[in-house]
Amino acid sequence: MLKGKPLVSIVSAGLSKFGKLEGLYAREIFAQAAKEAFDRCPNLDPKKEIQALFVGHMGESYEHQGHTGSTVADWAGLLHIPAIRTEAACASSAAALRAGIFAVLSGLFDVVMVGGVEKMTHRTTSEVTEFLAMASDFPFEQWHGITFPGLFALMATAHMHKYGTTEEQLAMVAVKNHHNGSLNPKAHMQKEVTLEKALSSRFIAWPLKLYDCSLITDGASCLIITKPEIAKKYTDLPIHIIGSGQASDSIGMYERESLTSLTAAKISAKQAYEMAGVKPEGIDVAEVHDCFTIAEIIAYEDLGFCKPGEGGQLIERGETKLDGRLPVNTSGGLKSKGHPVGATGTAQAYEIYLQLTEQADRRQVKDAKIGLAHNVGGSGATAAVHIFRRE
Ligand SMILES: CC(C)(COP(=O)(O)OP(=O)(O)OC[C@H]1O[C@@H](n2cnc3c(N)ncnc32)[C@H](O)[C@@H]1OP(=O)(O)O)[C@@H](O)C(=O)NCCC(=O)NCCS
Known part of the structure; x- marks a missing residue:
């Protein structure tokens, strides 16, 4: 091809x-x-x-x-x-x-x-939490009571321990995505949040707080x-869709090669970049799977937007903000636009379509020609990456 x-x-x-x-x-x-x-x-x-x-x-x-x-x-x-x-x-x-x-x-x-x-x-939230948890491993995860906030909290603590990522950096993802969502009339939660409010919100699964979680x-x-x-x-x-990659990984997180990176996402990204003939530096706008704020930071690294361990610094430098070098989750992401799980993958593609056809209104990224969508299933047992180009 x-x-x-x-x-x-x-x-x-x-x-x-x-x-x-x-x-x-x-x-x-x-x-x-x-x-x-x-x-x-x-x-x-x-x-x-x-x-x-x-x-x-x-x-x-x-x-x-x-x-x-x-x-x-x-x-x-x-x-x-x-x-x-x-x-x-x-x-x-x-x-x-x-x-x-x-x-x-x-x-x-x-x-x-x-x-x-x-x-x-x-x-109810507890029913939804139980239904969602069915996408994790039954015998060794669900059965012991772990849920998705808990699984991503494990990734967050591992990332903090290995790379020094901070709770403030996680909260910065929420602040950015809520700002973008406030500009999206279709977003679930169209309201800004301050760093202080995100940081002082209640714990859901330490170190993840309310504002580190995507919406139901x-x-x-x-x-x-x-x-x-x-x-x-x-x-x-x-x-045009010019690159498409998809990969799987062990359903149980305990079987994976890393807690701070998603192998399936890295493989999908490699396939999509190679097919498209595009490098991470060539992406103008991206929608990534921020089901929890740590997932967006890990996505930056898995997609090659920065080196492993530097995702926290990328958000801190503002490079993924709407007016940054590489705007990420201009729609508000799963955090603020919302995460109706089955709809999320093509909703990300919808946002990239709007951006590349210049229909994104107040959140339009100037001169966006190449976009990327990164969608993760469960805690990472599935990932898919697509690359889009306008003519
Ligand atoms: C975080 C979570 C547990 C909160 O649920 P909850 O405690 O039942 O919260 P409620 O629905 O009672 O909402 C209470 C308030 O918090 C707000 N809220 C709920 N979830 C929120 C979130 N994720 N971020 C910010 N605010 C949120 C509600 O709007 C409501 O605000 P209000 O009092 O001003 O009306 C729930 O949103 C959740 O499970 N999110 C993750 C979903 C998930 O795991 N998806 C799959 C990922 S792999």
Whole structure:
């Protein structure tokens, strides 16, 4: 494969409002995201031209509803196309995007919808925590009572111990992402937070506090992707996906080679960079998986935005702020935009699509041409990295 050759092109994208969407089922939320994608692309007749749907959805426990592919296809007005659910914990919709890329590259389909959805907020925090924990190892993690805040707290303490990363540096990630989220009308929590407030918030799993955690959120996201050769039929400004990587790791954190880095993310990034013919220095804007603030710091290092152990310094120097050298999580990230787990992967791609097509309004990054999305499943047993380029 030629380096930098478009694999597929994004011709439209949609995102529901993220937040507490009371009284709505996941299928209705997905329909909102699909409608935005259809409205944005008047040259496309969805019913006639979309040939398949891949949708990321983590858990049937939230709504006691499985069979998500067909359910959301119906509500998006896409009956009777093949509709397939992908599940890879919090990376479920990056997996849907990969499946869509494979489907188009195979030559079987020209136009495909990929997306994701999760409805979480009607359940109590303890129920959600238990459902989420199913994406960790049952016999040696869940059974002993550890939950995701606890697992990421282990990574945080290991990172602090090994590299001297501080609680202040973790809180700076929250301050940055809440600032970006305050500029995003679709974000769950559109409010700034001060360093003092983040640092004095209650402990969830030491050293992680309330403001180190992502939000429990309802939401959906989708993209319409096509063969690159036909993209101009639908839009003057297609965004090409030029790199795609995905890898897995042991489900149990105790089996991993490191607590301060995610091997699956490093492998995915290497694959995506090589395919795209792009180096970390070539990225203009990135959405990374900040399910906890420590995860964003580790992502900087795994993606090569800085050396191992220097993620804390990168945030401290302000390099990943909206006006910094490499703006990260301009959408507000999982921290402030929210984390409806199944929807997160394609919601990250949606933000990159907005940035590269200059539709990001008050959070627009000037002259952004190449973007990256980094999505992690669970505590790192899945990771996927995609690289996007405008023409
Ligand atoms: C951190 C967490 C436990 C807080 O849940 P909670 O204690 O039940 O909090 P509540 O929902 O009762 O909310 C209490 C207040 O905190 C706020 N809040 C809740 N979660 C928040 C978060 N993550 N960041 C900032 N504020 C938050 C609420 O808006 C509410 O504010 P208000 O009193 O002004 O209305 C929960 O958000 C959580 O589990 N997050 C992580 C989700 C996760 O693990 N995702 C998968 C990652 S792999």
